[in-house]
Amino acid sequence: MTKSALIPKLPATPWLVTPRENPSARVRLFCFPYAGGSVLTFYRWPASLPAGVEVCAVQLPGRGNRLREKPFGSLLPLVRAITPALLRYLDKPFAFFGHSMGAMISFELARHLRRDFGLLPAHLFMSGRRAPQIERPERGTYDLPESEFLDSLRDLNGTPREVLEHRELMQLMSPLLRADFAICQTYSYLHEPPLECPLTAFGGLSDREVGREQMEAWREQTSASFILRMLPGDHFFLDSAQATLLSLLSHELNKIVRKLSNEAVGKTSEMGAA
Numbered sequence: 001m002t003k004s005a006l007i008p009k010l011p012a013t014p015w016l017v018t019p020r021e022n023p024s025a026r027v028r029l030f031c032f033p034y035a036g037g038s039v040l041t042f043y044r045w046p047a048s049l050p051a052g053v054e055v056c057a058v059q060l061p062g063r064g065n066r067l068r069e070k071p072f073g074s075l076l077p078l079v080r081a082i083t084p085a086l087l088r089y090l091d092k093p094f095a096f097f098g099h100s101m102g103a104m105i106s107f108e109l110a111r112h113l114r115r116d117f118g119l120l121p122a123h124l125f126m127s128g129r130r131a132p133q134i135e136r137p138e139r140g141t142y143d144l145p146e147s148e149f150l151d152s153l154r155d156l157n158g159t160p161r162e163v164l165e166h167r168e169l170m171q172l173m174s175p176l177l178r179a180d181f182a183i184c185q186t187y188s189y190l191h192e193p194p195l196e197c198p199l200t201a202f203g204g205l206s207d208r209e210v211g212r213e214q215m216e217a218w219r220e221q222t223s224a225s226f227i228l229r230m231l232p233g234d235h236f237f238l239d240s241a242q243a244t245l246l247s248l249l250s251h252e253l254n255k256i257v258r259k260l261s262n263e264a265v266g267k268t269s270e271m272g273a274a
Helices: 075-087 101-117 146-156 167-185 212-221 242-273
Strands: 027-032 053-058 094-099 123-127 199-204 226-231
Touching: 027 101, 027 242, 075 101, 094 101, 094 242, 101 123, 101 167, 123 242, 146 167, 199 212, 199 242, 212 226, 226 242
Parallel strands: 027 053, 027 094, 094 123, 123 199, 199 226
Antiparallel strands: none
């Protein structure tokens, strides 16, 4: 019997998809998608990340195998709904990665876990989203007439032209996108003390929506170390500069894995000495 076979299997939940199960992993990386995105964004990530990391992609209602479920249109109710499913997976150190809308979800989830459960991620990776304390009214697009809504999607450059021109597909996608945009555009930040975990912010050098200063402002949300990385590409640099992004993620995750490994060795030595 292998060592991994002795590790109890966690119960399945529709909220999470694990592209490559890794029972012996020391860290779980929970990945949260951008508006309209799904777990497919993260499906190939495990091959490029450290062996000691297990990728858990968050599947939100209204997409993938949850297509028939009504999507959330408000951030805090979504965070509260995710929490019970994730708590069962926080039996080992964990980190959050979120891009755009996903950064908002993972940030508020981290604050919720600290506030109500005394839990903190080992690291937060915030990508393609301005720091939450920056007061800049969102342009309300989620409730625009359909033709204007489609124009706003074209401006974002995140939806393929073939999809935008596919009428039946857009009839299916439009309610989901509107709900996701409502999450982003109706969010209201409330001040809390900075999180006591390291935070790395990733931005796109050509992102017209989120500039360097807005990404730099994430520094205020942590009392631990902060790193800002600006990558080539627009708002969707996580696709166009994916190799660079995953390399940078691997560097930081390796630090966590090494630290945990050293701590485990130290505890074993202490037990042997006793």
